[in-house]
Amino acid sequence: MIIKNKTIIDDEWEVLRLAEGETPQSVVVPSGKVIVPLKVWQAQREILLQRSERGVWLASNERAEALQNDLPEFSVIAVDFPRFADGRGYSIAYHLRARMGYRGELRAIGDVLRDQMFYMQRVGFDAFAPRADKDIHAALKSLNDFSLSYQASVDQSAPLFRRVTRGSEQ
Amino acid sequence: MYRYDTFDHRITAERIAQFRNQVRRRLSGELTEDEFRILRLQNGLYMQIHAYMLRIAVPYGLVSAAQMRMFAHIARTYDRGYGHFTTRQNIQFNWVKLQEAPDILADLASVEMHANQTSGNCIRNITSDEYAGVAQDELIDPRPYAEILRQWSTFHPEFGYLPRKFKFAITGATEDRAATAVHDIGLSVLKNAQGEVGFRVRVGGGLGRTPVIGTEICDFVPWQHIITYVESIVRVYNEYGRRDNIYKARIKILVKALGIEEFKRQVEADWQFTKNGPCTITPEELQRVSAYFAAPAYAPFSGENTEIVALQRDSMAFANWMNRNVKAHKVPGYAAVVLTLKKTGIAPGDATAEQMDAAADLAERFSFGELRITHMQNLVLADVKQSDLIALWEAAKTLGMATANAGLLTDIICCPGGDFCTLANARSIPLAKAIAERFDDIDFQHDIGEIELNMSGCINACGHHHIGHIGILGVDKEGTEWNQVSIGGAQGNTASLGKIIGRSFSFAQIPEVIARLLQVYVRERHADERFIDTVRRIGHEPFKDFVYATPVEEDAKLAGAEYALLEKGKGTPYDTPYYSPRF
Numbered sequence: 001m002i003i004k005n006k007t008i009i010d011d012e013w014e015v016l017r018l019a020e021g022e023t024p025q026s027v028v029v030p031s032g033k034v035i036v037p038l039k040v041w042q043a044q045r046e047i048l049l050q051r052s053e054r055g056v057w058l059a060s061n062e063r064a065e066a067l068q069n070d071l072p073e074f075s076v077i078a079v080d081f082p083r084f085a086d087g088r089g090y091s092i093a094y095h096l097r098a099r100m101g102y103r104g105e106l107r108a109i110g111d112v113l114r115d116q117m118f119y120m121q122r123v124g125f126d127a128f129a130p131r132a133d134k135d136i137h138a139a140l141k142s143l144n145d146f147s148l149s150y151q152a153s154v155d156q157s158a159p160l161f162r163r164v165t166r167g168s169e170q
Numbered sequence: 171m172y173r174y175d176t177f178d179h180r181i182t183a184e185r186i187a188q189f190r191n192q193v194r195r196r197l198s199g200e201l202t203e204d205e206f207r208i209l210r211l212q213n214g215l216y217m218q219i220h221a222y223m224l225r226i227a228v229p230y231g232l233v234s235a236a237q238m239r240m241f242a243h244i245a246r247t248y249d250r251g252y253g254h255f256t257t258r259q260n261i262q263f264n265w266v267k268l269q270e271a272p273d274i275l276a277d278l279a280s281v282e283m284h285a286n287q288t289s290g291n292c293i294r295n296i297t298s299d300e301y302a303g304v305a306q307d308e309l310i311d312p313r314p315y316a317e318i319l320r321q322w323s324t325f326h327p328e329f330g331y332l333p334r335k336f337k338f339a340i341t342g343a344t345e346d347r348a349a350t351a352v353h354d355i356g357l358s359v360l361k362n363a364q365g366e367v368g369f370r371v372r373v374g375g376g377l378g379r380t381p382v383i384g385t386e387i388c389d390f391v392p393w394q395h396i397i398t399y400v401e402s403i404v405r406v407y408n409e410y411g412r413r414d415n416i417y418k419a420r421i422k423i424l425v426k427a428l429g430i431e432e433f434k435r436q437v438e439a440d441w442q443f444t445k446n447g448p449c450t451i452t453p454e455e456l457q458r459v460s461a462y463f464a465a466p467a468y469a470p471f472s473g474e475n476t477e478i479v480a481l482q483r484d485s486m487a488f489a490n491w492m493n494r495n496v497k498a499h500k501v502p503g504y505a506a507v508v509l510t511l512k513k514t515g516i517a518p519g520d521a522t523a524e525q526m527d528a529a530a531d532l533a534e535r536f537s538f539g540e541l542r543i544t545h546m547q548n549l550v551l552a553d554v555k556q557s558d559l560i561a562l563w564e565a566a567k568t569l570g571m572a573t574a575n576a577g578l579l580t581d582i583i584c585c586p587g588g589d590f591c592t593l594a595n596a597r598s599i600p601l602a603k604a605i606a607e608r609f610d611d612i613d614f615q616h617d618i619g620e621i622e623l624n625m626s627g628c629i630n631a632c633g634h635h636h637i638g639h640i641g642i643l644g645v646d647k648e649g650t651e652w653n654q655v656s657i658g659g660a661q662g663n664t665a666s667l668g669k670i671i672g673r674s675f676s677f678a679q680i681p682e683v684i685a686r687l688l689q690v691y692v693r694e695r696h697a698d699e700r701f702i703d704t705v706r707r708i709g710h711e712p713f714k715d716f717v718y719a720t721p722v723e724e725d726a727k728l729a730g731a732e733y734a735l736l737e738k739g740k741g742t743p744y745d746t747p748y749y750s751p752r753f
Contacts, residue, residue: 085208085291087331091408094328099443115192115201115209122327145188148177150321151397151449153328158448159397160177160321161455167175 001136003117004105004127006143008136011129013055013076015109016040035078035109038062041070049073057109060088064095071102076127081110090123097124097154114139118146124154171232171540172317172462174282182279185286185325189213190272197269212292212330214285215271218590222266224274225288230298230316230340231259231543235530238541240281242526248274253526255511255519257583257634258337259297259543260288264590292330293323293404296338299347300544303463304552306500310359310367312342314460315396318451322397329404333411334419336404337376344663349545351375351383351665352637354421355400359393368392373403373433374425377631381667382422385430387437393456397449402440406433466538466553471503475557490574490616491563503556507537509549509571510581514606516570517599518584519547528569536562545634546583548576578615579623579688580606583634587627587644588651594627596644596651597735601625601680604728608681618688621701622661637661639702640687641668642680651735653680657687657713658705666706671714677733678724686717 002011013033018024024039029048035055041048048054057078058064067077077096079089089108096102107127108120117128121143130139152159160166174182189209196206210216214225226241233241241261245253248270249263256262266274278284288295296316303311319338323329329336341348342359350356356372368390375384391399407421410428425433482489497506509529511519521529529549533541536558537551544550549571554562566572575581582605585591587598602625609615624638635641641656652674659668675683688701690713695704705713727733 084205085331086413087291087329087333087408088413090328090331091405094405113205115205116331119325119327119330142188146181146184146325148180149327150181150324151326153326161452161458162448164177166177166455167458 002107002127002129003136003140003143004107006140008140015057015078015129033075035076035107038066042066058089058092060086060092062092064092064100067096067102068100071100071104074104076105076107077102078107078109078129079125081108081112081116084111084113084116086111090119093120093123093125094154114142117142122149122153122155171234172229172313172459178282178321179279181324182282182284185213185284186272186275186279189275193268193272208290208331210268210271211290212287213271213275214288215266215268216289217592218264218586219592220590221264222268222271223262223264223590224266224271224285225256225260225262226278226283226285227288227295228259228261228283228543229320230296230302230313231300231545232302232313233541233543234281235533235539235541237281237283238526238530238533240277240283242523242530244274244277245523245526247277252520252522254517254586255521255543255547255549257545257547257585257632258288258295259300259545260295261543262586264586286324289335290330291332291334291336293326293332293336293338296320296323296340297348297353297545298339299341299343300542300550301347301497301506301552302342302542303465304499304501304504304506305343305345305347306498307344308342308500309344309361310342311460311463312340312357312359313463314456315357315359315369315393316340317459317462318455319397319400322401322449329408332404332408333413334416334421336407336421338400346661346663346665349634349637349661349665352377352381352634352661353384355403356384357396357400360390362390366392369396369399371399371403374422374430376420376422377634377636378420379417379629380420380422381631381636382426383665383667384422385425387430387434394450394452395445397451398444398447399437399441401444401449402437405440406436410436465501468501468504468553469555471501472557475559478556478559481560487574488560488563490612491572492559493616494574494578495572495576496559499553501553505554505556505559506550506552507554507559507562507566508544508576509541509551509566509569510573510576511548511571512575512581512606513570513573514580514610515603518582518602521549525569525571528565529571532562532565532569535565546576546581548581574612575615577620577622579609579618579621580615581622582606583622583624583638585626585628585633587625587633591627593630594644595646596627596653597677598625598627598633598644600733601642601653601677604677604725604733605681605684608685608725618691619700623684624659634661635659636667637665638668639700639705640684645674647674651677653677655680655683655687655717657710658702660702669710671710672718675722676724676729678726678728679722681725681728682722683717686722687713690716 024043055076339348339353340357358370372384495508542550584602588594625642626633626635627644637659643654656668
């Protein structure tokens with residue numbers, strides 16, 4: 001199960017992670033809908049292009065710009081959070097959405113916990129695969145932790161001071 | 171001062187609800203400590219030796235009387251009757267219970283305060299000049315910009331999990347009183363040759379394990395663009411700052427590794443996407459926020475106050491206080507007054523609930539109901555009529571906040587140290603007490619003149635030891651506490667980092683070491699030359715030679731049982747493992 005567009009749905013995709021000894025060149029990508037590591041996409045591009053639907057994931061030390069010319073090829077792009085405290089994925093998502101104009105599914109994978117999901121949503125993630133040991137229904141609620149934010153990001157193109165008339169008394 | 175509107179209130183309330191839920195899940199075991207730790211840190215909650223510590227944000231150091239009274243209320247209701255003002259102009263409470271933390275935050279919200287992002291790897295409370303708005307050398311009041319940046323940085327979704335903590339300081343005066351050179355980003359508001367307002371931006375300064383003076387990345391960013399510009403700096407840092415080694419994770423390491431030119435190129439490449447975009451600050455927003463910082467209704471100047479002149483002549487104590495604790499004000503007939511929290515025997519920066527309430531009363535009586543907290547860990551009443559100075563002095567004396575030592579030897583910057591903090595290698599508070607007792611003679615202190623003595627119990631440098639004219643750093647040698655002494659550090663326009671004079675000293679040796687440093691100064695100084703200037707003129711060697719020339723004897727009292735370290739691990743967690751004047 002994953003959360004997508006604030007709804008819990010079945011996950012049709014499999015995330016491929018390289019096992020020890022496997023290389024991007026040699027790994028056999030299973031059939032079906034598979035989200036492959038960026039390096040596998042780069043190594044097996046021609047073969048993967050023969051599939052009807054493709055997904056790719058970026059590690060936190062990889063750059064959104066690596067997909068600059070390939071965005072239309074993917075039904076889903078995922079960003080991996082190796083530890084929930086690794087914040088690079090937020091900027092990767094921001095680049096994909098705000099700078100590169102990616103409009104497809106953007107999924108957070110890895111160490112994804114509910115207490116980080118509100119920020120993830122703001123920088124453009126619309127799909128979340130919470131860590132397997134966590135309650136996905138509880139996680140869904142945290143997407144509504146805040147009803148407004150001060151600054152602009154992917155979800156709000158303008159800061160609060162341009163969105164509302166500030167200064168009204170309590 | 172800035173007042174919350176409905177939006178500020180709503181965001182703050184939603185944050186408290188979020189944290190209350192997180193605390194509930196931690197207490198039920200749903201959240202592991204590892205998962206919870208980062209969440210509580212971003213809400214200001216540390217785990218110390220005895221209990222949780224809550225660090226409350228005081229944006230750019232400005233508080234109202236009502237807010238100060240809330241600190242007193244928190245001290246009484248949730249703590250042990252006192253609080254500790256910090257070098258980041260914040261206040262910390264040391265004896266907080268986890269289950270009560272959300273209630274404290276709710277109480278704070280009722281007076282428009284919070285503890286957001288006072289810890290964790292995110293953008294911390296933005297500090298500023300304690301004399302903002304009243305200083306004679308001010309070019310532009312930095313507070314509206316500090317508030318605009320506070321809002322921008324609060325819950326910024328992209329920057330909640332940076333490689334390491336991130337600190338801004340902002341000043342708008344000729345003299346830098348906000349230590350901007352040692353911040354991740356140091357901002358100076360100024361006017362260019364065309365009279366336009368903008369920022370000189372420095373980046374990559376900091377203390378800690380690798381102290382660095384910040385480097386200028388841009389000499390003028392127009393004010394409209396400051397959000398987008400600093401956002402690009404933080405974004406490049408978030409993407410490329412090191413995450414493999416906590417000691418190399420601050421932005422200063424990245425700036426050094428890339429070089430300022432390459433770092434600037436990357437920042438400006440990123441900035442091109444957002445410059446002139448919707449995050450550009452509008453004149454309306456600047457005007458809205460600036461209106462909160464409009465000057466109060468000052469009384470017209472009624473001429474020199476003869477009573478003050480007379481009392482200065484008749485009372486040495488009053489003259490000393492005027493000389494040290496009363497600062498010039500841009501408005502004729504007014505002064506800014508330092509209420510010192512550095513009385514000998516009291517932990518530097520500590521105030522009791524009674525003192526906080528009384529300080530709030532003084533603010534209402536003498537200073538338009540506002541106070542400032544300084545990075546030197548004192549309080550300031552910024553708008554005092556000169557004709558009220560005698561009455562204020564009398565009142566402050568009875569509260570123990572009129573020690574005439576602002577900027578002198580016993581105005582020590584001091585971290586909580588080994589009495590409270592799990593990171594500390596050594597005790598800071600008892601050592602500050604020992605030093606203050608040794609040099610308590612106010613005439614001696616006035617003779618020594620301006621000097622900054624800064625103490626940190628560990629390399630993280632909360633006590634700013636690198637920029638103390640004399641710096642003391644607690645170090646650990648095989649489980650025992652030692653202290654390294656450095657000289658030649660300074661804050662301000664000519665900021666510099668101190669250099670260690672040699673091998674470290676025991677707790678009981680330190681007062682004598684300081685006495686010897688001062689003896690060299692007294693011997694070598696030119697007329698009207700400050701300690702730091704003598705160090706700069708003659709170098710470290712004469713000081714080092716004299717300190718190490720003969721064995722430094724331990725102070726018998728400090729080496730005795732009263733100050734002895736208790737053995738670690740004995741007693742219950744709420745016992746006091748170390749001696750401190752607080753216990």
